[in-house]
Amino acid sequence: MSDEDGQVRAVCTGCGGDGQVAEPELAVLNGVGQTVLTLRRCRWCDGEGRRPMHPPL
Numbered sequence: 001m002s003d004e005d006g007q008v009r010a011v012c013t014g015c016g017g018d019g020q021v022a023e024p025e026l027a028v029l030n031g032v033g034q035t036v037l038t039l040r041r042c043r044w045c046d047g048e049g050r051r052p053m054h055p056p057l
């Protein structure tokens with residue numbers, strides 16, 4: 001844990017702290033088209049699960 005570097009970091013709201021987000025993607029399995037969830041690295045926190053939180057002014 002390195003929360004003492006002077007930076008306030010909050011759990012990323014984009015992925016809920018997982019660092020990954022599930023994105024629906026169309027796939028064809030056994031000749032049947034269906035939607036499957038694929039995990040992608042969160043673009044908000046770059047996979048860290050946390051990101052700097054700007055204090056309210």
Ligand SMILES: [Zn+2]
Nearest residue numbers: 012015042045
């Ligand atoms: Zn995230």
